[in-house]
Amino acid sequence: MSRRALEHIASEIGADVVETSDELGDASVTVRPSALHRTLEFCRDDPRLRCDLLLDVIGVDYPDRAERFDVIYSMRSLSTGERVRVKTRVADGEPVSTASDLWNSANWAEREVYDLYGVPFSDHPDLRRILTHHEFKGHALRKDYPIEKGQMCYVPEKLLTDEEIRFGPQLYGRTMDRSDAVVEEEEISSDYLTVNLGPSHPATHGALRIEALLDGETIIHSKSEIGYLHRCFEKESEDHTWQQIIPYTDRLNYVSALTNNVGYVLAVEKMMAIEVPERCQTIRVLVAELGRIMDHLVCVGTNLVDIGALTNFWYFFNAREHLYTVVERMCGERLTTSYTRIGGLYRDLYEGFEDELRHSLGKVEEAIGEVTALVQRNRIFMDRAVGIGAISQEDAINWGWTGPCLRATGVDYDVRKASPYGGYETYDFDIPVGENGDVYDRVLCRIEEMYQSIGIVNQAMDRLKPGPIFSEDRRVTMPPKDEVYNSIEGMMNHFKLVFEGIQVPAGEGYGFSEGANGELGFFIVSDGSGNPYRIKVRPPCFPIFSSFTELVKGHMVSDAIATLGGLNIIAGELDR
Amino acid sequence: MHETLSNLPLLSGLPAQVLVVLAMVSAGGIILGCIAVGGMFFIWSERKVAGYIQSRYGPMYVGGWHGVLQSLADGVKLLLKEDIWPEKADKPLWRMAPLLVFLGAFLSFVVLPFGPNFVGANLDIGLFYVMATSSLVVMGVISAGWGSNNKWALYGALRGAAQVISYEIPLGLALLPVVMSTGSLNLGTIIQAQAGWIHNWHLLNPLFFVSFWIYVISSLAEVNRVPFDLPETESELVSGYHTEYTGMKFAFFFLGEYADMFVVSAIGVTVFLGGWYSGIPALDVPALFPLIFILKSFFLVFVQIWLRWTLPRLRVDQLMYVCWKVFIPIALANLLLYGVIRTVLS
Numbered sequence: 070m071s072r073r074a075l076e077h078i079a080s081e082i083g084a085d086v087v088e089t090s091d092e093l094g095d096a097s098v099t100v101r102p103s104a105l106h107r108t109l110e111f112c113r114d115d116p117r118l119r120c121d122l123l124l125d126v127i128g129v130d131y132p133d134r135a136e137r138f139d140v141i142y143s144m145r146s147l148s149t150g151e152r153v154r155v156k157t158r159v160a161d162g163e164p165v166s167t168a169s170d171l172w173n174s175a176n177w178a179e180r181e182v183y184d185l186y187g188v189p190f191s192d193h194p195d196l197r198r199i200l201t202h203h204e205f206k207g208h209a210l211r212k213d214y215p216i217e218k219g220q221m222c223y224v225p226e227k228l229l230t231d232e233e234i235r236f237g238p239q240l241y242g243r244t245m246d247r248s249d250a251v252v253e254e255e256e257i258s259s260d261y262l263t264v265n266l267g268p269s270h271p272a273t274h275g276a277l278r279i280e281a282l283l284d285g286e287t288i289i290h291s292k293s294e295i296g297y298l299h300r301c302f303e304k305e306s307e308d309h310t311w312q313q314i315i316p317y318t319d320r321l322n323y324v325s326a327l328t329n330n331v332g333y334v335l336a337v338e339k340m341m342a343i344e345v346p347e348r349c350q351t352i353r354v355l356v357a358e359l360g361r362i363m364d365h366l367v368c369v370g371t372n373l374v375d376i377g378a379l380t381n382f383w384y385f386f387n388a389r390e391h392l393y394t395v396v397e398r399m400c401g402e403r404l405t406t407s408y409t410r411i412g413g414l415y416r417d418l419y420e421g422f423e424d425e426l427r428h429s430l431g432k433v434e435e436a437i438g439e440v441t442a443l444v445q446r447n448r449i450f451m452d453r454a455v456g457i458g459a460i461s462q463e464d465a466i467n468w469g470w471t472g473p474c475l476r477a478t479g480v481d482y483d484v485r486k487a488s489p490y491g492g493y494e495t496y497d498f499d500i501p502v503g504e505n506g507d508v509y510d511r512v513l514c515r516i517e518e519m520y521q522s523i524g525i526v527n528q529a530m531d532r533l534k535p536g537p538i539f540s541e542d543r544r545v546t547m548p549p550k551d552e553v554y555n556s557i558e559g560m561m562n563h564f565k566l567v568f569e570g571i572q573v574p575a576g577e578g579y580g581f582s583e584g585a586n587g588e589l590g591f592f593i594v595s596d597g598s599g600n601p602y603r604i605k606v607r608p609p610c611f612p613i614f615s616s617f618t619e620l621v622k623g624h625m626v627s628d629a630i631a632t633l634g635g636l637n638i639i640a641g642e643l644d645r
Numbered sequence: 646m647h648e649t650l651s652n653l654p655l656l657s658g659l660p661a662q663v664l665v666v667l668a669m670v671s672a673g674g675i676i677l678g679c680i681a682v683g684g685m686f687f688i689w690s691e692r693k694v695a696g697y698i699q700s701r702y703g704p705m706y707v708g709g710w711h712g713v714l715q716s717l718a719d720g721v722k723l724l725l726k727e728d729i730w731p732e733k734a735d736k737p738l739w740r741m742a743p744l745l746v747f748l749g750a751f752l753s754f755v756v757l758p759f760g761p762n763f764v765g766a767n768l769d770i771g772l773f774y775v776m777a778t779s780s781l782v783v784m785g786v787i788s789a790g791w792g793s794n795n796k797w798a799l800y801g802a803l804r805g806a807a808q809v810i811s812y813e814i815p816l817g818l819a820l821l822p823v824v825m826s827t828g829s830l831n832l833g834t835i836i837q838a839q840a841g842w843i844h845n846w847h848l849l850n851p852l853f854f855v856s857f858w859i860y861v862i863s864s865l866a867e868v869n870r871v872p873f874d875l876p877e878t879e880s881e882l883v884s885g886y887h888t889e890y891t892g893m894k895f896a897f898f899f900l901g902e903y904a905d906m907f908v909v910s911a912i913g914v915t916v917f918l919g920g921w922y923s924g925i926p927a928l929d930v931p932a933l934f935p936l937i938f939i940l941k942s943f944f945l946v947f948v949q950i951w952l953r954w955t956l957p958r959l960r961v962d963q964l965m966y967v968c969w970k971v972f973i974p975i976a977l978a979n980l981l982l983y984g985v986i987r988t989v990l991s
Contacts, residue, residue: 264796272880286800286961375880377871377958383699443955449872450957626800627960630881 071096074118074151081111087158093339093578097141097154105140105157106166112144112153113171120144120153121466122482123168125607126178127592128186132212137161138188142168142175143579143592143607147466147482154579164191174469177615185210185303200296200644202226209304216301216308228280228292234263261289264626268297272375272630276640279618279629286625291618298644306604310570311337311411314604319405321606321642324367325585327396328360329642330409335490336580336591337411340573343545348536349413350492355529356408357491357582358522359396362433363389364585364637365473365515365522372512372634373444376453381440388436391429395422411571412546413539423530430523437519445513454509458620458632465506468619469612472587474636477514478506484583491582496525508635545571570599586610586637608642672765676754680904685716687903691950698954726892731793734889739792743890743897745785750904752778757911758832760921760934771832772824775912776817779867782905783809786876786886789898793889801885804961805869805876811968812866812873818976819859822983823847823916832912836920843924848917852983857917859976861945864909866964868902871953875961910945914938918945 074096075089085104090097100108112120122145129139136158145152159165167190168175179190180199187208190196198205202222207214262283267273276298281291302321306314318333319326331353338345345353370385393403398419400408408415444450460470462478475482483500485493501517503510539546543562552559575597581590587609594603613636621629659667689704693711696703708714731739753775755765768774783806790802824830826847827838839845847853866873877885887898914920918941921934928937959967 262796270883373957377874377878377880378956380695380699380954383701387700444957447957449959452963453957453960625960625962627878627881 071152074153077115077117078108078111078153078155081115082108092576095152095154095579097156097577099156099158102157102159102163102165105142105155106168106171108155109142109144109168109171112155117149118151118153119146119148120151121147122471123172123174123178123469124471124588124590125592125605126168126175126182127603127605128182128188128210129594129603130186130210130212134158135160136163138186140165140182140188141592143590145588147480150487152579159188161187162189164189166191167193169193172469173464173467173616174612177611178469184208187211198296200299202296209301214304216304226294228278228294229263229282229290233290234261234282266291266626266629272633274640276644277614277633277638281626281629283626286627288621288624288626288629291621291629293614293618295614295640296644298640300645302606302645303604306601308600310599311573311601312571314601315409315411316405316407319407321608321645322364322584322586322589322639323404323641324639325360325364326404326406327356327408328364328582328584329589330406331357331360331491332580332582332584332589333591334409334411335582336578336593337571337573339580340576340578340593340595341411341542341544341571343412343540343542345413345540346537347492348534349538349540351529351533352414352418352538353409354491354493354496355526355533356396356399356406358525358529359392361585362519362522362526363392365519366392366433366436368585368634368637369440369512369515372508372631372637373440373450375630375634376450378444378447378450381443384436384439388429388433391432395425395429398422398425410539410545412542412544417538418533423533426526426530430526433519434523437516441516451509453627453631454512454635455507456505457508457624457628458635459505459507460616460620461506464616468616470587470616471612472584472609473514473518474506474511474613475587476500477503477510479504484581484588488581496528498522498525508631511635572597572599573601581607584609586639586642587613606642606645608639608645610636610638610643614638614643676751676765680751680754680900681720683907684900684903685720687906687946688716688719688899689713690947691903691953694947694950695954698951720896723892723896728894729889729891731795731889733794735792735794737792738788739889740894742785742789742792742886743894743901745788746782746901747785747897747904749778749781749785750901750908752781753908754904756832757908758836758915758920759938760931761833761837762931763935764833767833768831770830772820772830772835772912772916775832775908776813776820779905779908780809780813782901785898785901789890790886793886795889797882797884798886798888801876801878801882801888804878804882805886807961808866808869808873808875808964811965812863812972815859815968815972815976816863816867818973818980819856819863820912820916821980822852822856825980825983825987826853832915832920836915836922839919840922840929841926843919846917846919846922846924848919852979852986853917855975855979857913859972859979860913860917861948863968863972864913865949865952866968868905868909868949870906870949872956872958873964874953874958875964878958906946906949907942910942910949911938913945914941 071091071094075098078098079086079089082100082104085101086098087101088099112118124143124145127141127143131137138159140157140159142155165188167179169179177199179193180197182188183190183196184198184200185208201209203226204222204224205220264281264283266279266281268275268278278294279291281288302317315330315333318329322329366385366389370382373381396406397403400406400415460478462480465475465478479502481500481502486500498521501514503514547566548559548562553563573595575595577594579590579592581588589609590607592605593601596602621632692703704712704715706712707718756768756771756774758764786805787802790798827835829835839847848857869876887895890898921938922929923937
């Protein structure tokens with residue numbers, strides 16, 4: 070299928086295509102910078118491709134090349150299921166034409182490439198740094214930026230310009246009729262109040278900042294800032310071996326660390342074409358769904374707290390505590406699990422795991438039942454949630470939304486069904502979808518998803534059979550001890566795996582799975598050494614949060630808080 | 646009261662003016678003690694009830710039995726805390742605010758009828774007086790919000806002012822039919838109209854029953870409790886009007902809120918739930934009156950706590966909608982209906 074897509078693109082773009090590849094089944098086409106915008110537009114609009122979802126924009130640095138940077142647009146079609154990557158090569162300082170007029174999601178994604186690589190995008194509406202501080206010098210992900218070099222930055226960025234604040238009424242219109250008020254020219258700005266929602270605010274918990282222009286309590290214009298939790302995950306990855314990156318993936322989405330662990334190893338295994346044993350696969354599905362349940366418990370619980378319903382949070386956290394007890398016994402950790410390994414798992418399940426898990430899942434079901442009874446038909450909750458933060462299907466796709474937030478608008482895109490991995494095609498489950506894409510639908514979608522995940526976990530437990538949990542592949546798996554002690558090959562194998570780590574063959578690939586928040590992707594470039602050359606995470610909540618300021622425009626502050634809770638923004642993966 | 650004091654052998658020689666001052670101070674002290682101890686008890690019970698509702702324990706250690714002295718320990722902690730001043734605060738207003746909030750509750754306690762002869766001041770305009778003093782709270786809220794020089798606090802104050810002033814209307818309108826029926830604003834007289842068996846309670850009169858619910862819900866808004874806790878809304882306005890307060894000043898807001906909860910509950914009990922009467926004539930011995938009154942008020946306080954841990958909160962425009970478009974029309978219609986029925990029947 071990917072080959073056909075490449076042929077379509079090649080025939081349309083013609084001589085400007087530099088190279089095509091379908092390595093690992095990922096269609097990838099390299100075009101000249103001048104043809105980039107045309108190619109992207111073709112991929113989006115051509116009826117055979119219809120790549121309506123721009124997943125990510127990725128930069129890669131090759132300092133030895135004249136055209137130093139790769140800029141890669143990764144797309145997926147929701148109707149044809151096609152995945153295409155369009156790549157272009159540019160020299161240092163050479164501008165790339167922006168795609169933010171084609172997809173809204175390109176806006177922030179391109180800002181990230183600009184921030185971390187210094188690739189300028191021509192005609193970009195808002196080309197500012199995004200993950201690093203605005204006073205930061207240099208571009209952190211360039212290969213010549215020393216990994217240990219820190220910088221102290223002090224002055225906070227002013228998000229709203231003086232002009233925006235002063236001429237707010239003319240720029241954004243008024244929400245209330247003030248025609249009878251006598252307003253002096255000098256006093257216009259006094260109608261509006263700017264407030265900083267965050268980072269030191271209970272609803273943004275130190276990780277997000279939104280500067281809003283308020284008319285009464287209505288938000289008429291706002292801008293958001295992220296990066297407070299940026300800790301150079303991608304730069305750090307380039308300095309570690311492949312296995313050493315697993316603990317970092319816990320800290321991307323610390324609410325569903327298990328799901329992230331699984332996502333990362335799947336991507337690396339795709340690069341190495343490794344098959345894991347059936348028991349390992351089943352356990353991975355099981356823990357990934359546990360991660361999803363725990364994530365949704367936290368998200369729905371805290372969303373309800375933001376709306377003022379405090380007790381639901383405790384019902385959910387009690388249930389989550391039961392699950393955490395099982396997880397803790399399973400891998401020794403609660404939050405940062407690091408349970409998977411490339412080619413297998415850290416260790417097998419413990420004796421009595423199934424009984425304890427079934428008991429815990431019973432508690433979870435009980436909690437979901439209690440919370441549903443408290444909120445589902447609650448008039449106050451419905452008044453606060455129905456129609457709030459609503460988004461249409463087209464807009465959600467244009468902003469690059471995936472996961473429960475997208476499904477709440479009625480699009481049934483779920484990676485587990487659309488392109489099954491790890492044996493998901495053999496499980497019986499449904500994809501709950503909403504209708505209006507508002508806070509209410511998001512909450513109910515997540516609640517239903519938890520029931521579906523419990524179903525999957527139960528099915529996985531039923532099919533657990535004794536067997537190995539590690540692949541037989543000696544490139545990733547330690548040889549048995551008697552081989553190490555008794556044969557030179559075994560010992561060499563052991564030595565090389567310990568000292569040099571896993572050797573992923575040179576190449577690039579994109580591994581994806583359904584994270585708790587949406588499509589979690591790992592774009593990997595390997596140069597065949599023991600360390601990754603480039604790992605780019607596609608965090609599901611990055612595009613979702615980029616649309617936040619649009620989502621709350623014209624809503625009240627209380628609605629903005631309710632919306633923010635429903636989007637489930639996890640700063641760990643947002644800022645990386 | 647100063648006459649009672651002059652009968653005491655130790656004080657008999659003192660001039661009357663001194664005795665009056667002494668009497669006022671001691672009466673004030675008693676009320677202050679009641680509020681402090683009562684407030685602490687409510688804070689403790691709020692935490693225990695919340696714990697029970699949320700399947701956890703709440704305070705368990707301080708004071709031995711179920712953390713009964715937890716509030717005292719918290720009070721001591723708040724007393725010892727550093728008093729932090731926002732540099733750009735409007736100091737006089739900022740300092741006055743907690744006192745105003747507390748004063749509102751304090752003054753209302755004066756007229757609460759714990760028993761026929763167990764009342765601080767038996768005013769003929771008792772009900773009117775309570776409505777007036779409880780409005781003082783909003784002055785405190787506004788001065789706190791304005792004086793803090795903090796945008797979130799200001800938003801909290803504005804919400805608080807709009808809310809309390811709006812909800813005073815249905816609150817007052819809900820009480821009026823009862824006043825028409827008893828023909829008095831004196832709290833004692835209103836209670837005496839409900840003497841005898843339980844069916845004499847105003848609650849069981851269908852029209853007063855409507856009033857009662859309007860009163861209970863509006864009183865939640867009056868004391869800023871969930872689902873009407875918009876002036877505080879931790880998740881939206883950081884901490885609302887008392888964002889900038891620490892230590893004892895914060896404690897005064899806190900104590901004032903819980904004292905207010907008791908005041909509105911006590912007025913509810915007085916007007917609708919038979920006050921100090923138990924509803925069974927055989928049990929109505931004067932010694933039990935204060936106990937019955939306090940138990941009934943505790944029950945209404947419990948209802949407030951219970952609702953807080955059950956319901957989400959409304960948005961500010963929905964809050965106003967409920968007040969102006971639902972409660973006020975119902976309360977007015979109810980008042981009119983009662984007036985018509987009363988006129989026809991007489």
